[in-house]
Amino acid sequence: MRDGLATHLAALWRYGLVLSGNRDVAEDLVQATCLRALERRSQFQPGTRLDRWLFSILHSIWINEVRARVVRQGAGFVDAELALVVDGGREIETNILASQMLTEIGRLPEAQRETVLLVYAEGYSYREAADHLNVPIGTIMSRLAVAREKLAQATGDRPAKEEDETRDRDERR
Template sequence: MKAGLALHLEALWRYGLVLSRNRDTAEDLVQATCLRALERSHQFLPGTRLDRWLFAIERSIWINELRARRVRQGAGVVDAEIALVVDGGHEIETNILASQVLREIGKLAEAQRETVLLVYAEGFSYREAADFLGVPIGTIMSRLAAVREKLGGMSETPQGRVDRKQGGDDG
């Protein structure tokens, strides 16, 4: 379990960041997920995918524990946090576009953000995503289309590659 967790740390962090849009909370989610997985390692079914099991734990912690705490504290509603960006100042074209795409994704509703992550980044099938999120498969497809439509319209606006640094410290 310890070795398996080490393999999925970045994916857990990314999922936590997409859910919370806050780097501190994403780290809290990773640590809480690791701890819960270690406590419940006997419940993991060998032969099934560890990453799916870990994502389910992380999502449960987010929904049942941390999201409520952040809402109570008034976090997550300020503009500066409606951002997911690639940090680190890499001056390469792909990261400029990536930051722009992530910033747009960061403005979406939580359900859309996590659906698009699970399907397009984590390789969930529509059926897997539907089961995981507890919604009909058509809802998954609608969410994906809505996100893609928004992102596809991005290049139609002249805004673009100049505001890469905007809002980038905590998303």
């Protein structure tokens, strides 16, 4: 388990950063994820993908933290999709274009941002992302289409529709 954790630390940190928008919070999420994974290693099913299990743990910790923070602030319960504020997009990358793109991704609603990360950064298939997020594959495709359009508008580019349509068609198979 420890060796497996070590190989996935960078991906966990990226996922934590996408969810929280803050480097320190991302590091805390990774640490909490590693601790929980070690404590509950008996729950891991051999033969399944460790990275998917770790991403699920991190996501659960994040959602619990968002809900707890809102309750502590006296605001009651909130939909996690509305609970993110990104701060520090320019600190993420020194490259101006990369920084701009990461900032724009950070402005996406959490569901779209998370889907973009899973499919484009972590290489999940549409089916794997749908299973991980417990949504239909069509929802993944819709989130990505909307996210691509928003990112294209924000950066002044036109989305590569042919390439996206080909990928969407291939993913449905």
